Amino acid sequence: MNDRLDALVEQAGPEAWTTATPAEGWDVGMQIAHLAWTDEVSLTAITDPDAFQGVVEQAMQDPTGFVDVGAAAIAATGRDQVLARWRAARDGLGRALAETDPGTQIPWFGPPMRPRSMATARIMETWAHGTDVADALGTTLDVPEALPHVARLGYRTRGFSYTMHGREAPAAEVRVELVGPDGAVHTFGPDDAPQRVTGSLEDFCLLVTQRVHRADTDLAATGASAEEWLGIAQAFAGLPGDGREEGSRA
Template sequence: MDIRHTPDRTELVSIWQDTLLSIADLVDEASPEQWSSPTPCPGWSVGDVIAHVIDIEQVLGQEPRPDHAPDFAALPHATGDVGRFTEVGVDWRRGRAPKDVVGELRETIVRRRAQLDAVPIGGEVLSPFGRPTSMERLLSMRILDTWVHEQDIRAALDRPGGMETPGAIVTLQQFLSGLPKVWAKQAKAPEGATIHLVIADAGRGTEAWAVAGADGVGETCTPVDEPTVEVTMTWQDYLALSAGREDPPVVLRRVAVRGDGELGERMLAAMTQTP
């Protein structure tokens, strides 16, 4: 799929399903050691990531959650309301046989696909935060979350790949659409400052532009001859920063920044867009 293509609802449903099936396939033959391998998600193993994906899809399907109270004192990574909420379904599945958890994931995908197919055109669905949203918005959010977790699993298993799939492209599109907010609000770029972001992988010529407005509001803009900051990086590094998977100072050593260096570093430090 081309980065310039905006997938419609039918395409998004297929991409959502394929992305979920991809992580199921990744762990189908995982050894006990691989299942318990730590991922870039603090406190979570490969099996925990699978459990989290199951739990969120079931929540969105309005299925009953387990009546379970984790021992949060033993789970220091589970902080805040969102962290504690997501830990319930994860902790409840710890200790279950991997084949049973993967089987539950596959069964959940089938049920959710039937639910999504039944939503009328133009109908709204519930977001992970319980608010009504469009099918297209929900599916895009779920593709991003699931595909990023696929990369977490790949990192833990030392099985790189999947960076050019439709799920990867939908994720990249969403990260790029968030650039104006990152630039103006999170990096606190001064009014009128422009950013040119280049994702320079072989075979991919992706770039985005944004300008900071007043009161931390940013917007996309047309190219200018001399942007305030120009940042060139790989898709892997952009993912690491946007998903908060690697410390910005480490990534900075691999990134080319031109223009206002201090503001560029501030931009890189503020790039995280996921919870």
């Protein structure tokens, strides 16, 4: 997926670097700089937990703007430097994740994660920001293999979504049944759960990464808890975002 996003940006050329994306105030360069920053910080969390704790303490001083400030500092170095840092960071992170004991709890801004979970989180974030870049460039990021990973993380972070909104997660389980681009059905949760979410795999992924307004999806919820969750779902660590306006995604 990284390679396909990289190729997309490379093919678009330098003139597309400052093209505005659907994320307000973010152009293509800022999106890639954000991925570079997050990959670098993820690598630090694995290789130097003490240094990462320092990053967390800085974040606590400005929880709403810290990440953007870090990405903006990288973006300011220019296209060639940003791309070089992103490539180096993602390659280094990939090697570190592969070499880390599977049972290791890696510190993060949210709950600690094992290497497999961190890899899934990076797939989610790269897909989400890559989707913004592709939308800005008038094309698509054709990586259907990423969708099941994003959806699984979106389902597993249901309780976290409630926590980030200052609410207690309902005890009732939710069954999720999603249809992928190839017609395959991806399911999560107990098959006898009365609370249910059904619909498109891609729409669910867009929703849990806050790339689409709930009204612009084909997702159907059965039960009050399922409907409430779809209104606050977030698969990413950090404070809840503002999401996207209704009708903003064609």
